[in-house]
Amino acid sequence: MTDGIANDRLQKLQAMRAAGQDPFPARVARGQPIGELLPDFAARIGQVVTIAGRLGVVRDFGKLRFAHVADRTGSLQVGFERDRLPAFWQNRKQVEGNDLVSVTGTLGTTQKGEPTLWASTVELAAKALRAAPEKWHGLVDTEQRYRMRYVDLFANPDVRQAFATRSKIVREVRHYFDSLGYLEVETPILQPIFGGASARPFVTHHNALDMQLYLRIAPELYLKRLIVGGMERVYEIGRVFRNEGISTRHNPEFTMLESYEAWADYRDIMARVEGLFGHLVTTVLGGKGVVTFRDKPYDLKPPFQKARYLDLFAQQNPGVDWFDHASCLRRARELGLETDGIAPSKLANDVFEATVEDTLQGPIFVHDYPVAISPLAKRMADDPRVTERFELFVAGMELGNAFSELNDPIDQEQRFTEQVAHKDDETPGEVDVDYVTALEFGMPPAGGLGIGIDRLCMLLTGTTSIRDIVLFPLLRRLEANPEAPPAGAADAPQP
RNA sequence: GGGGGCGUAGCUCAGCCGGUAGAGCAGCGGCCUUUUAAGCCGUAGGUCGCAGGUUCGAGUCCUGCCGCCCUCACCA
Numbered sequence: 001m002t003d004g005i006a007n008d009r010l011q012k013l014q015a016m017r018a019a020g021q022d023p024f025p026a027r028v029a030r031g032q033p034i035g036e037l038l039p040d041f042a043a044r045i046g047q048v049v050t051i052a053g054r055l056g057v058v059r060d061f062g063k064l065r066f067a068h069v070a071d072r073t074g075s076l077q078v079g080f081e082r083d084r085l086p087a088f089w090q091n092r093k094q095v096e097g098n099d100l101v102s103v104t105g106t107l108g109t110t111q112k113g114e115p116t117l118w119a120s121t122v123e124l125a126a127k128a129l130r131a132a133p134e135k136w137h138g139l140v141d142t143e144q145r146y147r148m149r150y151v152d153l154f155a156n157p158d159v160r161q162a163f164a165t166r167s168k169i170v171r172e173v174r175h176y177f178d179s180l181g182y183l184e185v186e187t188p189i190l191q192p193i194f195g196g197a198s199a200r201p202f203v204t205h206h207n208a209l210d211m212q213l214y215l216r217i218a219p220e221l222y223l224k225r226l227i228v229g230g231m232e233r234v235y236e237i238g239r240v241f242r243n244e245g246i247s248t249r250h251n252p253e254f255t256m257l258e259s260y261e262a263w264a265d266y267r268d269i270m271a272r273v274e275g276l277f278g279h280l281v282t283t284v285l286g287g288k289g290v291v292t293f294r295d296k297p298y299d300l301k302p303p304f305q306k307a308r309y310l311d312l313f314a315q316q317n318p319g320v321d322w323f324d325h326a327s328c329l330r331r332a333r334e335l336g337l338e339t340d341g342i343a344p345s346k347l348a349n350d351v352f353e354a355t356v357e358d359t360l361q362g363p364i365f366v367h368d369y370p371v372a373i374s375p376l377a378k379r380m381a382d383d384p385r386v387t388e389r390f391e392l393f394v395a396g397m398e399l400g401n402a403f404s405e406l407n408d409p410i411d412q413e414q415r416f417t418e419q420v421a422h423k424d425d426e427t428p429g430e431v432d433v434d435y436v437t438a439l440e441f442g443m444p445p446a447g448g449l450g451i452g453i454d455r456l457c458m459l460l461t462g463t464t465s466i467r468d469i470v471l472f473p474l475l476r477r478l479e480a481n482p483e484a485p486p487a488g489a490a491d492a493p494q495p
Numbered sequence: 496g497g498g499g500g501c502g503u504a505g506c507u508c509a510g511c512c513g514g515u516a517g518a519g520c521a522g523c524g525g526c527c528u529u530u531u532a533a534g535c536c537g538u539a540g541g542u543c544g545c546a547g548g549u550u551c552g553a554g555u556c557c558u559g560c561c562g563c564c565c566u567c568a569c570c571a
Binding site for chain 1: 496502505506507508519520521522523526527528529530531532533534561562563564565566568569570571
């Protein structure tokens with residue numbers, strides 16, 4: 001045995017080829033979905049049908065064998081009888097567990113009443129050269145599950161179910177916005193200037209244009225150009241990329257929903273978010289609004305609680321003034337936070353995150369954020385230090401971010417200039433002049449929203465690690481990396 | 496990056512205080528026409544993550560490295 005390929009399976013494959021049988025035929029008799037057969041099985045007894053799928057463990061009785069066949073919709077026991085399958089019987093062991101097969105036969109039951117397809121024709125659809133994981137435990141090793149998701153998926157039905165639910169969630173998000181007259185659009189992933197969020201970008205290069213490009217950290221600035229263009233209601237569901245740490249809540253590429261609606265403000269968007277959750281509770285959770293996440297229940301049925309950002313800050317940090325750097329610094333040190341080289345507004349927000357975020361079990365809208373940490377949001381008319389912005393928190397996890405969009409090009413340019421002046425790795429090195437130009441042509445008042453789809457799916461499915469709701473989470477590659485050879489690699493022949 | 500844990504057969508896991516590497520499932524050879532974690536008899540399968548060290552002797556103890564998980568930090 002080498003590298004997981006079983007020699008005996010290879011030998012069977014070669015024996016079949018030698019006998020003129022193709023172990024990977026282009027087509028076999030197509031099956032009907034197994035799930036269609038099961039609900040009224042009793043009424044179907046006697047019918048001749050074909051099913052196709054992956055073969056489970058074979059239970060051998062000498063002149064009779066049983067095995068389940070599973071397709072995407074379900075699984076059904078197949079009975080193989082020597083007397084009904086004389087041709088197949090001779091080489092029956094060439095078809096074994098984990099092979100893909102197409103089986104035609106008569107629906108019936110066993111003596112114990114198990115629904116069974118009594119086979120009359122068996123076709124090998126594709127030979128499996130590797131055995132399936134153990135039937136009882138499935139594939140358990142987390143690393144193997146992520147690295148070999150294809151095995152995880154066929155071996156662990158719960159995993160397939162989780163991704164089917166993710167698919168449904170995304171579909172229902174689309175339905176919700178479509179029903180409100182939003183247009184789904186696609187904007188650039190390769191961007192010459194990155195913006196719309198604060199995060200380190202991935203950097204790449206276009207050869208023909210000899211141009212440095214960034215993978216987007218957010219689609220925001222392009223979507224708002226569309227609002228200027230008169231599209232009025234747009235949304236995008238797409239991948240964004242942030243060159244930062246990996247954790248149970250962070251994957252370097254993740255799926256973001258962003259929506260923008262002209263003539264709406266952040267109060268309207270709050271209602272949209274509640275509408276969206278109401279829709280998801282009905283369609284995805286079957287009306288039951290309570291989900292369990294990290295062993296705690298959360299009621300996702302709107303309406304949601306609301307609290308002002310500065311009120312929450314004051315509650316957890318009595319005597320500390322968010323806008324007073326000295327008092328925030330004192331508090332940050334008390335909390336043991338990193339304070340060196342941190343901008344005052346960021347430091348104040350760090351204090352907020354350290355003291356408030358974990359208390360936000362929610363669902364709760366935290367609203368009216370300081371302008372210094374909200375460079376793209378419109379100021380409140382009666383207090384220019386804060387903006388018309390809210391974030392949605394559930395289980396201490398930030399799920400969404402929304403605001404009345406800043407459409408004053410002069411204010412916007414000043415804020416961009418301010419950012420560039422205090423540039424760090426997470427801010428672009430130049431002002432997005434074209435975006436300011438777009439605003440100069442006039443953008444209607446608008447409300448925008450961003451929701452992390454992966455985290456939304458985690459919440460709705462009770463999944464605690466983002467890797468369990470992303471099909472192929474980023475992992476370090478196993479092969480020797482020339483920059484970091486494994487110990488002992490010096491003895492290996494160099495290519 | 497810090498702390499903790501894990502890595503043994505294709506899969507799931509034992510392996511105690513250092514003394515010749517094990518089981519179940521899958522496989523192979525048998526028996527069995529109603530099983531469904533089938534059963535019974537037999538058989539094969541190992542770079543114990545990698546590399547060093549200590550020792551008469553290392554899966555086990557020590558060091559370094561690789562990978563994964565958890566956690567903290569980072570992270571709108």
